[in-house]
Amino acid sequence: xxxxxxxxxxxxxxxxxxxxxxxxxxxxxxxxxxxxxxxxxxxxxxxxxxxxxxxxxxxxxxxxxxxxxxxxxxxxxxxxxxxxxxxxxxxxxxxxxxxxxxxxxxxxxxxxxxxxxxxxxxxxxxxxxxxxxxxxxxxxxxxxxxxxxxxxxxxxxxxxxxxxxxxxxxxxxxxxxxxxxxxxxxxxxxxxxxxxxxxxxxxxxxxxxxxxxxxxxxxxxxxxxxxxxxxxxxxxxxxxxxxxxxxxxxxxxxxxxxxxxxxxxxxxxxxxxxxxxxxxxxxxxxxxxxxxxxxxxxxxxxxxxxxxx
Amino acid sequence: xxxxxxxxxxxxxxxxxxxxxxxxxxxxxxxxxxxxxxxxxxxxxxxxxxxxxxxxxxxxxxxxxxxxxxxxxxxxxxxxxxxxxxxxxxxxxxxxxxxxxxxxxxxxxxxxxxxxxxxxxxxxxxxxxxxxxxxxxxxxxxxxxxxxxxxxxxxxxxxxxxxxxxxxxxxxxxxxxxxxxxxxxxxxxxxxxxxx
Numbered sequence: 001x002x003x004x005x006x007x008x009x010x011x012x013x014x015x016x017x018x019x020x021x022x023x024x025x026x027x028x029x030x031x032x033x034x035x036x037x038x039x040x041x042x043x044x045x046x047x048x049x050x051x052x053x054x055x056x057x058x059x060x061x062x063x064x065x066x067x068x069x070x071x072x073x074x075x076x077x078x079x080x081x082x083x084x085x086x087x088x089x090x091x092x093x094x095x096x097x098x099x100x101x102x103x104x105x106x107x108x109x110x111x112x113x114x115x116x117x118x119x120x121x122x123x124x125x126x127x128x129x130x131x132x133x134x135x136x137x138x139x140x141x142x143x144x145x146x147x148x149x150x151x152x153x154x155x156x157x158x159x160x161x162x163x164x165x166x167x168x169x170x171x172x173x174x175x176x177x178x179x180x181x182x183x184x185x186x187x188x189x190x191x192x193x194x195x196x197x198x199x200x201x202x203x204x205x206x207x208x209x210x211x212x213x214x215x216x217x218x219x220x221x222x223x224x225x226x227x228x229x230x231x232x233x234x235x236x237x238x239x240x241x242x243x244x245x246x247x248x249x250x251x252x253x254x255x256x257x258x259x260x261x262x263x264x265x266x267x268x269x270x271x272x273x274x275x276x277x278x279x280x281x282x283x284x285x286x287x288x289x290x291x292x293x294x295x296x297x298x299x300x301x302x303x304x305x306x307x308x309x
Numbered sequence: 310x311x312x313x314x315x316x317x318x319x320x321x322x323x324x325x326x327x328x329x330x331x332x333x334x335x336x337x338x339x340x341x342x343x344x345x346x347x348x349x350x351x352x353x354x355x356x357x358x359x360x361x362x363x364x365x366x367x368x369x370x371x372x373x374x375x376x377x378x379x380x381x382x383x384x385x386x387x388x389x390x391x392x393x394x395x396x397x398x399x400x401x402x403x404x405x406x407x408x409x410x411x412x413x414x415x416x417x418x419x420x421x422x423x424x425x426x427x428x429x430x431x432x433x434x435x436x437x438x439x440x441x442x443x444x445x446x447x448x449x450x451x452x453x454x455x456x457x458x459x460x461x462x463x464x465x466x467x468x469x470x471x472x473x474x475x476x477x478x479x480x481x482x483x484x485x486x487x488x489x490x491x492x493x494x495x496x497x498x499x500x501x502x503x504x505x
Contacts, residue, residue, distance in 0.1 A: 011494035015465060017472050017487065046501040047466075053447045054467050057350040057359060065346060065363040069338065072364055073331075076371055141339065182339075 001025045006036050010043040059220050063184050067144055140177045143188040151192060153177070165195055175208055183218040190221055194228035206232050210241050219251040226254055230261035239278050246282045246292055259295045276305055323383055327375050334374070338367055341384060344468065345391050352395050352463050353402075354448075362398065366391045381477055388470070388478040392460050399456035450500040458493040465490055 006029045012018050013026050030036050142154040153173045154160045163170045177189030190212060196205045205228075212225040226245060232238035245258040259282075262275060283296040319340070325333035342363065349362035369390050377386060454462060457479075464470045464478070476486040 008491075008495075011498070012487065012491065015472075015490070017465075017490070043498065046497060049443055049501060050447055050466060050497065053444060055351045055354060057346045058356070061350070061356055061359065062343060062346055065360055066338070066342065068360070069364055069367055072368055073334075073371055076368055080372075141335065 001029055003029075003033060003036055006030065006033070007039045010036075010040055011047075013040075014043060014047055059184055059187055063142075063188065066142060140173060140180045140182075140185050140189075143174070143177060143185060143192065145188075145192065165192055166198055166201075171196070171201065175204070178208055178212055178216075183221060186212070186216060186218065186221045187224055190224040190228060194224070194231075202232075206235065206238065210237060213241050213245060219254055222249065222251070223254045223257050226257045226261050230264065233262055233275065234272065236274065239274060243278045243282060247285050252291070255292050256295075259292050259299075263295075263299045276300070276303070319383060320379070323374070323377065323379075327377070334371065337370075337383070341387055342367070345387065348388075348391060348463060348468055349395060351467055352459065353398060358398060362391065362394050365394055385474060385477045388464070388474070389480065392464070392478050396456050396460055399459060447501065450497055453500075454493050454496060458489055458496070461486055461489040462493040462497075 006026055009018060009022065009026055013023060018026065030040060140153060144152045149164060150162060151165055151170050152160055152162045153170060161169045161173060165171065174189045174193050177185050180186055193205050193208060196202065209225045209228045213222055213229060216222050216225065229238050229242060233242065242258045242262050246255055249255050262279065279296045279299055283293060322333045322337050326337055345366055346359055346363050350359035353359055366387070370387060451459060461475055464475045465472065472486045472490065473483045476483040479486065
């Protein structure tokens with residue numbers, strides 16, 4: 001195999017798509033040819049450059065697609081049912097009609113039979129009874145909201161709860177949603193929990209947000225939880241967590257949002273001594289050329305507080 | 310979960326969905342829809358088009374699932390549907406809006422790809438490192454690929470599918486898929502090989 005043949009095989013070699021014998025030949029050639037080693041390095045470079053160009057669909061888009069698929073499937077199902085009815089008419093050689101008196105008697109008998117059968121099944125406990133909710137075992141598939149504020153959470157074998165965010169079942173499921181594998185479900189759970197206004201339930205929501213900010217692997221979910229924590233910025237645990245984000249979160253977007261949660265840019269600046277200390281600590285630990293560093297200095301200067309270096 | 314257990318679970322789900330179990334169909338969708346959307350979005354760079362592909366793909370699956378006979382894996386079958394939809398979309402787009410890959414110049418016909426390479430040589434070396442430039446260059450080159458080359462490149466490079474599976478999904482031989490990938494990578498190398 002000469003250099004030209006090796007060089008044209010390099011992409012397939014990197015993809016692992018050469019057969020065993022050809023791969024062996026390429027490798028032996030590479031071991032002793034500096035020019036082909038250089039070509040391999042170049043090949044790897046453009047592979048790496050291209051790898052970085054992957055476009056991940058926005059998180060909202062997947063949720064939106066799932067939401068739009070449901071009515072489309074329902075329409076499809078209805079269309080199929082109409083087709084079946086068409087076939088029934090075609091395949092009904094005895095022309096049984098439910099509009100004639102004999103048809104009506106047959107239909108009434110059938111309904112009576114179904115009624116009796118259902119009653120017997122209910123007696124034996126074979127039909128499902130009213131929903132008893134156990135959020136700790138719920139597997140949440142999806143969360144939807146509409147403009148009126150109604151929330152629909154789909155969990156465990158198509159069972160669903162519909163209600164306001166303040167309803168106990170809805171809220172329990174949203175809290176459970178924070179621990180689901182699907183990042184979209186966790187994202188919407190946080191988003192909806194951020195709308196909670198009942199003072200009696202705030203402690204529970206605050207704790208859930210604190211855990212999410214520190215532990216969730218997905219930056220979009222953490223970012224949403226940081227937004228929610230802004231409401232609790234007077235609380236020492238929330239302050240500590242926001243400081244933790246500013247110092248340790250690897251995602252710059254989450255860090256930026258944390259500084260905005262501590263001192264919202266659109267609000268008149270009133271900083272408590274505890275927040276001041278937190279900002280001064282962050283200032284000391286963040287790199288000089290960082291947005292967080294610049295915002296911390298700006299906040300302290302606006303509030304006419306000492307910028308400690 | 311082991312591969313065999315996963316397969317049997319998926320087989321159970323498909324059989325349940327074939328019997329009309331909406332929950333099972335929903336689970337099948339959830340198991341694959343992120344990959345479907347990712348492929349469509351990465352290929353078409355448009356939320357609206359990706360949304361259309363997503364919906365049409367799963368509607369086709371829904372319509373044809375009763376006829377699915379396990380001759381191939383479910384994901385190969387699904388990728389076949391998605392790949393064909395994306396190919397149609399890319400072909401329509403080529404016809405509708407894109408410039409031809411060659412254009413007439415005083416000296417005769419010039420390949421746009423060649424033009425890109427020449428233009429690159431004049432760029433200030435420091436600017437080569439700017440990610441925006443790299444990004445637009447890559448998008449430009451990807452746009453130069455034929456729809457079939459683009460889809461094969463997407464499936465191998467971004468989705469990590471083996472050529473055999475790509476061949477099955479596109480209903481061509483593995484060799485044909487390999488040739489297509491080869492052409493695509495040649496074009497990519499020609500345009501991006503000098504970036505460091």
